[in-house]
Amino acid sequence: MDLSFSFKIYSSAGSLPQNWDALAIENIFLSKKYLQVLDESSPKNMICNYIGLYKNEEIVGLVITQMLTLTEVSSFGVNKSCIKSKLRDFVFKNFAKNVLLVGNNMLTGQNAFIFSDKISVTDGLSILKKAVTHLKMEFKSRGKKIHITSFKDFTIEESKNFKLEGFKKYSIFSTQPNMVFTNLDFWKTEEDYVTALSKKYRDHYKRARKKSEMVVKRQMTLEEITENNPKINELYLNVTKNAPFNTFYLAENHFANLKDVLGDKFLFYGYFLDEKLIGFNTIIVNGTSLDTYFLGYDNQHQKDKMLYLNMLYDMIGYSIAKKYSKLIFSRTALEIKSSVGAKPIEMVGFINHSNQFINRYIGKLFRYFDPKVTWIERNPFK
CATH class of the missing domain: 3.40.630.30 (Gcn5-related N-acetyltransferase (GNAT))
Structure with a gap:
């Protein structure tokens, strides 16, 4: 050397x-x-x-x-x-x-x-x-x-x-x-993506969207993240504690800190039912790619409203609309990520x-x- x-x-x-x-x-x-x-x-x-x-x-x-x-x-x-x-x-x-x-x-x-x-x-x-x-x-x-x-x-x-x-x-x-979605260049809108699905999976999409009709999704500001921090941490831990193995838990101020420092490179989406926060997901912009980050939800609404599947569809829709080349879904929940079009990379x-x-x-x-x-x-x- x-x-x-x-x-x-x-x-x-x-x-x-x-x-x-x-x-x-x-x-x-x-x-x-x-x-x-x-x-x-x-x-x-x-x-x-x-x-x-x-x-x-x-x-x-x-x-x-x-x-x-x-x-x-x-x-x-x-x-x-x-x-x-x-x-x-x-x-x-x-x-x-x-x-x-x-x-x-x-x-x-x-x-x-x-x-x-x-x-x-x-x-x-x-x-x-x-x-x-x-x-x-x-x-x-x-x-x-x-x-x-x-x-x-x-x-x-x-x-x-x-x-x-x-x-x-x-x-x-x-x-x-690593589950990665790379077909984004094929479509101009989320509707194009839905049209490309086979009937079985197009029906899955329609059913999930129907279930979540009353759920309001919006991007949250730093102030809103900070204000809702206790609930956000509760939702995050609700998902994390069910994982078979954890090597760490995020600090309670982690999401607010990310938003404060990274600004518009860090996207925090809250999911609300009757103005109550029931779930969230996060994305980090990395050049021409998007990396999905941590998420959280409560179990009752996850089941009733198919929150997790809707979050995956929402991230795909955003990626297509903003013309990102790649959406990195990371590991875990492999089969459901595969069902929306992500491919495994060993x-x-x-x-x-x-x-x-x-x-x-x-x-x-x-x-x-x-x-x-x-x-x-x-x-x-x-």
Whole structure:
């Protein structure tokens, strides 16, 4: 590797170099503003660091890392009492308390780093690995030994770059696919999209819209988000607590902070029934793409009004109307996202345990604690 390459680790967005955003322009999730949001309202069990890669004095790479202390959150939702959850709690407490992620655990997809054309991907990964080793030593000096290190969310094609000497001790693992809607250029309006659906799925669309006729959807301002913050947090937790596994919970002021800092790049839509907030969804504008973010709803109205399905249709309609090239639905709820036209993109990561014996079996352990989800891919179009 070229000896002119070096790295610098930053502990806050405020300390990043002035020219950071010249490279981050390709991805809002590595921009100073978004990283500022993480500094001000990241989950309580998360410590974020940012790494600049340099060639001589020129910045040629941007990286985000997140250190998660899993024992500080109730990770297993409403299934806490089951034996498997108790076993996972024991394992996490004793062998996986501190996890260092290269990437963003709050998003799906390759949001870990950007390299300029002045550094090859292989050189970038090599110097990044050295930076991660240095960062782990820094955490250890502060009494936080890193048990697991993971590079997350890469496509199969992107993962080929990791086949370097320094990554041989890392096991590759697969996660749920990233559900991405890419047919947006085919239609000019939401009606065109509905026309393209087969009769079965067009009927699903009409039924969902009929169910939600009394629900009023509107984009909420910073003031409205702040005013409704307790209810928003309640709706968010209502959805999150039912997930089989959680590594963090959003800070209560996270959405307001995002709106305050990102402005019109962060869209917050409230769903109201009789002027009462019953659900919300959020979108972040990332160049020509849209990333769906977190959402919330109460269970009664989700069922009666088919809120979740209507939210998916609303996001598709918005994407078409505003002519975005791609709508990233992320993982979870794979089948219903497939039923509206999203396609799965297989994602993999790389994982390493600090204990050599455990590391030999880390791939099998990961599959045990995070088993593959069985689902049926749908094709809703004619």
